[in-house]
Amino acid sequence: MKYHQIDRNLFIKNRKNFAAQMKPNSIAVFNSNDIYPISADSIMPFQQHRDIFYLSGVDQEESMLLLFPDAPSEKHREILFLKETNEHIAIWEGEKLTKERAFDVSGVKTVYWLKDLEKVFYEVMTQCETVYVNTNEHYRSSVVTETREDRFTKWWKEKYPAHTVAKSNPILQRLRAVKDAIEIDLMQTACNITEKGFRRLLSFVKPNVWEYNIEAELLHEFINHRSKGFAYTPIIASGNNANVLHYIENNQQCKAGDLILMDIAAEYANYASDLSRTIPVSGKFTTRQRAVYDAVLRVKNEATKLLVPGAIWADYHVEVGKLMTSELLGLRLLDKADVQNEDPEWPAYKKYFMHGTSHHIGLDTHDYGILTEPMKANMVFTVEPGIYLPDEGFGIRLEDDVVIQEKGVPFNLMGNIPIEAEEIEELMNK
Numbered sequence: 025m026k027y028h029q030i031d032r033n034l035f036i037k038n039r040k041n042f043a044a045q046m047k048p049n050s051i052a053v054f055n056s057n058d059i060y061p062i063s064a065d066s067i068m069p070f071q072q073h074r075d076i077f078y079l080s081g082v083d084q085e086e087s088m089l090l091l092f093p094d095a096p097s098e099k100h101r102e103i104l105f106l107k108e109t110n111e112h113i114a115i116w117e118g119e120k121l122t123k124e125r126a127f128d129v130s131g132v133k134t135v136y137w138l139k140d141l142e143k144v145f146y147e148v149m150t151q152c153e154t155v156y157v158n159t160n161e162h163y164r165s166s167v168v169t170e171t172r173e174d175r176f177t178k179w180w181k182e183k184y185p186a187h188t189v190a191k192s193n194p195i196l197q198r199l200r201a202v203k204d205a206i207e208i209d210l211m212q213t214a215c216n217i218t219e220k221g222f223r224r225l226l227s228f229v230k231p232n233v234w235e236y237n238i239e240a241e242l243l244h245e246f247i248n249h250r251s252k253g254f255a256y257t258p259i260i261a262s263g264n265n266a267n268v269l270h271y272i273e274n275n276q277q278c279k280a281g282d283l284i285l286m287d288i289a290a291e292y293a294n295y296a297s298d299l300s301r302t303i304p305v306s307g308k309f310t311t312r313q314r315a316v317y318d319a320v321l322r323v324k325n326e327a328t329k330l331l332v333p334g335a336i337w338a339d340y341h342v343e344v345g346k347l348m349t350s351e352l353l354g355l356r357l358l359d360k361a362d363v364q365n366e367d368p369e370w371p372a373y374k375k376y377f378m379h380g381t382s383h384h385i386g387l388d389t390h391d392y393g394i395l396t397e398p399m400k401a402n403m404v405f406t407v408e409p410g411i412y413l414p415d416e417g418f419g420i421r422l423e424d425d426v427v428i429q430e431k432g433v434p435f436n437l438m439g440n441i442p443i444e445a446e447e448i449e450e451l452m453n454k
């Protein structure tokens with residue numbers, strides 16, 4: 025792990041909060057992700073499942089966390105099962121968690137090796153009535169592989185068919201959506217690393233650089249600051265590529281006079297940041313580009329103010345739609361008739377701004393959070409309006425990550441990252 029060790033009090037609190045929601049005499053289990061194969065003996069870099077990470081800080085494959093708040097034996101209230109390590113294994117596999125290190129990282133006192141799992145699990149299962157299963161109910165999820173969690177669920181259901189099941193996911197969706205101060209610090213670190221990458225670009229971008237040159241500059245800066253790299257596949261889209269919303273080829277040359285839309289951000293300690301900026305290849309916006317840019321920025325600034333405790337995500341989007349409609353009228357991209365005759369299911373502004381304005385962000389870039397429930401303080405959202413103009417050869421999106429406050433406007437974790445057109449131009453021409 026490149027990141028500094030996280031204060032384990034975060035994980036201790038997270039487990040306490042989860043356990044407080046569990047039914048009497050129940051257990052909950054959380055498994056690591058698998059390491060996914062490529063072919064031959066090639067593998068993908070490991071990415072820990074965010075739920076076991078959230079509840080334990082264990083960032084290692086083949087791990088399992090078991091919570092049993094009503095366990096008759098106190099040492100079984102929290103258990104970690106880990107892949108065995110010793111000095112011998114360490115020579116071949118590199119550093120893995122010892123039982124002492126696992127406690128140090130997670131605060132879980134009882135740590136078994138995986139070879140003891142069946143025996144300990146049998147004892148625990150004879151003492152509990154309900155098992156919390158960790159299914160993935162994220163609103164955007166579409167998973168085709170069988171996860172380690174799925175395999176474990178199949179295994180115990182076959183072996184212990186008489187237990188009741190309950191769902192972990194709704195509890196985690198609600199807990200993970202509201203960030204602890206320790207998490208907000210980690211997210212601020214991710215945003216600060218992103219800022220360093222973006223500032224590096226402002227002096228680097230010139231006509232004829234290639235989109236992948238920009239990607240390489242960012243990755244250099246991110247890894248140099250203890251990030252694993254991009255929090256999500258970066259979008260570096262010059263000219264009309266900006267109008268392909270999920271453009272990730274990043275293989276074109278940036279031409280003088282064009283804009284580059286970049287949706288690029290670092291992760292830190294598995295926490296995501298999510299930034300979008302749009303800059304002129306030549307270091308100067310044209311009058312038309314600038315007019316559209318400022319319109320997007322005004323929508324972003326006004327939309328941010330609507331993220332307050334009690335707001336409902338869908339209603340917020342209706343309000344942002346009104347802000348955007350008024351800007352598009354100002355830019356003469358829409359006229360009054362377009363708005364009067366609009367389909368309420370697909371309002372006129374969606375012709376130029378067809379994606380959502382905000383999503384939860386945290387351990388996942390599109391983080392947990394139940395969108396039909398009112399917003400709360402310490403939820404972290406992106407704000408990312410855009411205007412896409414294929415006929416004019418450019419698209420603009422601006423995006424920051426903000427923390428909802430108990431009172432007043434959200435705190436912008438990206439408040440130090442240049443966004444005003446003048447400042448961008450000035451830094452590019454220095």
Ligand SMILES: [Mn+2]
Pocket residue numbers: 298383406408423
């Ligand atoms: Mn985003």
